[in-house]
Amino acid sequence: MDVVSDFEGAIGNTPLIRLSRLSEMTGCEILGKAEFLNPGGSVKDRAALWMIREHEKSGALQPGGIVVEGTAGNTGIGIAHVCNARGYSCIIYMPDNQSPEKVDILRTLRAEVRQVPTVPYKDPLNYQKQAGRFAESLPNAVWANQFDNVANRLAHYESTGPEIWSQTDGAVDAFVASVGTGGTLAGVSRYLKEQRESVEIVLADPLGSALYAWVKTGEASMSKGPSITEGIGNSRVTDNLADTVIDDAVQISDQEMVTMVYEELYLEGWFFGSSTGINLCAAVATAKRLGPGHTIVTVLADSGSKYQSRLFNPEFLAGKGLSSEVTQRPLKTGSRRSTKAFAASR
Ligand code: PMP
Numbered sequence: 001m002d003v004v005s006d007f008e009g010a011i012g013n014t015p016l017i018r019l020s021r022l023s024e025m026t027g028c029e030i031l032g033k034a035e036f037l038n039p040g041g042s043v044k045d046r047a048a049l050w051m052i053r054e055h056e057k058s059g060a061l062q063p064g065g066i067v068v069e070g071t072a073g074n075t076g077i078g079i080a081h082v083c084n085a086r087g088y089s090c091i092i093y094m095p096d097n098q099s100p101e102k103v104d105i106l107r108t109l110r111a112e113v114r115q116v117p118t119v120p121y122k123d124p125l126n127y128q129k130q131a132g133r134f135a136e137s138l139p140n141a142v143w144a145n146q147f148d149n150v151a152n153r154l155a156h157y158e159s160t161g162p163e164i165w166s167q168t169d170g171a172v173d174a175f176v177a178s179v180g181t182g183g184t185l186a187g188v189s190r191y192l193k194e195q196r197e198s199v200e201i202v203l204a205d206p207l208g209s210a211l212y213a214w215v216k217t218g219e220a221s222m223s224k225g226p227s228i229t230e231g232i233g234n235s236r237v238t239d240n241l242a243d244t245v246i247d248d249a250v251q252i253s254d255q256e257m258v259t260m261v262y263e264e265l266y267l268e269g270w271f272f273g274s275s276t277g278i279n280l281c282a283a284v285a286t287a288k289r290l291g292p293g294h295t296i297v298t299v300l301a302d303s304g305s306k307y308q309s310r311l312f313n314p315e316f317l318a319g320k321g322l323s324s325e326v327t328q329r330p331l332k333t334g335s336r337r338s339t340k341a342f343a344a345s346r
Contacts, residue, residue, distance in 0.1 A: 007085040010039045011049050012159045016167040017300065021268050022284055027292025030283050032300040033164060036272070040081040041074075042302035043160075047146055047183050048078030050155035052086065055142040066091060066141040070131035072180065072231045073102030074302060075146050080109035093131040095119075098230055101306040121235055147181045148239035156187025164188065164297050165195050173294040174200040176250075176283045178232040178275050179211055182241030184299060189244050200290075203249040204282030204298075206257070206274075209233030211241075215249035227254050228310060228320055229274040231301070250282040255322055257281055261304065261311065262324045271304040274311050 004010050014034045022030040035043035055061035067090045069079055076092040083090040092111045094103065095118040106113045116127050123129075128147060135143035146152050164172060175192055177185045185203060192199040205212040208225015211234055220237055227233060234241075257277035264270040264280070272280075276299070283298040290296070310316045317324055 007039055007081060008049055011045045012038070013163060014038060016164065016297070019264075019268070019280065021263070022280060022287075026284055026287035028287035028290065029295040030280075030287060031168070031295065031297045032276075032280070033160065033297060034300050036276075036300055036303040038078075040078040041306075042077065043184055043299055044074040045078040045081070046155040046159055047152040047181070048075055048082050048144070050158075051144045051146065051149055051151045052079065052082050052088070054149070054151035055144070061088070061142045062140050063087060064140065066135075066138060067144055068131050068135035068138070068141055069093070069144040069146065070126075070128035071146065073098050073106070073306070074231055075144070076106050076111060076113075077102065077109065079144060080106055080111040084110065091134065093127040093134070095127050099307055099310050101309060105306070146183065150240055152181055152183035153187040153190070153240045156184050157191050158187075160184065161188045161191025165192060168295060168297065170195060171295050172199055172297050173290065174202055174286050174296045176202040176204055176279060176286050176296060176298040178204040178206065178229075178278045178282070178301075179234060179241060180232045180275075182234070182238050182244065185246070186240050186244040189246065193245055200247045200286070201245060202282060202286050203246050204278050205249055205251050206233045206278055207251065207253060210235045211237075212249045212251040215246050223251065228322070229254065229257065229278055230307070232275045232278060248286070250285045252278045252281040254320070258311070258317060258322050258324060259326065262326050265304070266326050272300060273302040273304055273307055275301045
């Protein structure tokens with residue numbers, strides 16, 4: 001029988017999906033790693049599992065222990081699932097600017113959620129610093145520490161990277177991903193570069209992050225933001241990201257991202273979150289730069305279902321000066337209509 005065992009066995013081995021419209025638009029194969037199909041719903045399930053396993057292996061996490069983490073949400077969701085599956089409890093520190101849907105899911109999963117003011121990393125009240133201090137103060141507790149615990153990167157070196165290589169039969173020309181902790185980009189970069197050094201690694205960055213400048217100039221200086229994207233962008237180079245070979249960076253505005261996610265929703269049937277929108281825009285930019293005939297792999301990091309109150313709320317978007325309108329495109333049926341007409345027809 002072809003079965004996987006338990007929750008953990010269901011993490012990874014996600015399909016690689018051809019994005020037809022983007023591929024046809026660019027003459028390249030634009031392929032998305034369907035990380036939203038992980039059992040906790042995002043790319044961060046892999047990191048959660050690898051970090052918890054590492055803390056178990058080191059002996060720091062004993063039966064019945066507590067996992068504490070600072071997270072924008074998806075890592076916390078992955079951790080909460082793995083903790084339930086392995087008999088731990090978890091406490092999640094989260095900045096208070098994240099979507100309420102993520103807080104609700106975490107509480108449903110029985111995580112204790114502590115929402116703290118959104119302050120820069122250097123501030124001792126930053127959510128990551130508070131998580132670290134609190135874990136230290138508890139017996140039989142660990143700080144998962146996704147930003148600087150390289151078990152996060154190892155997850156992608158040992159699973160995502162090899163999967164992409166084998167699913168493309170080694171035909172991948174470029175890998176494009178946005179960065180929160182950097183675990184995904186750094187782990188996949190290391191694996192793919194070991195297979196063929198010429199595979200291009202491209203960092204996709206939203207506005208209000210320092211990583212585009214870091215790749216382009218070597219200095220992590222913040223670009224003008226803010227951005228409504230969640231879980232990506234960073235003001236610093238984490239231990240996971242450090243010493244990673246990155247060939248190029250692309251900066252994507254929120255309006256480009258919003259248009260992309262709505263086009264994928266209305267014209268192709270996909271329901272993606274904001275980081276996936278950034279990834280797809282950067283994959284298209286990379287395809288245009290490389291020219292037709294290339295294979296570009298990116299990450300479909302999570303679904304849109306956690307972002308109904310923001311990215312998929314026209315009033316929220318309007319308040320940020322963003323428009324969800326999709327201009328006319330050919331549909332598969334051969335008809336042409338704008339999304340306004342589409343919405344009115346329902
Ligand atoms: N997309 C989403 C939706 C995320 O939650 C995250 C992680 N916060 C990322 C992308 C970035 O992944 P990584 O931390 O591996 O850089």
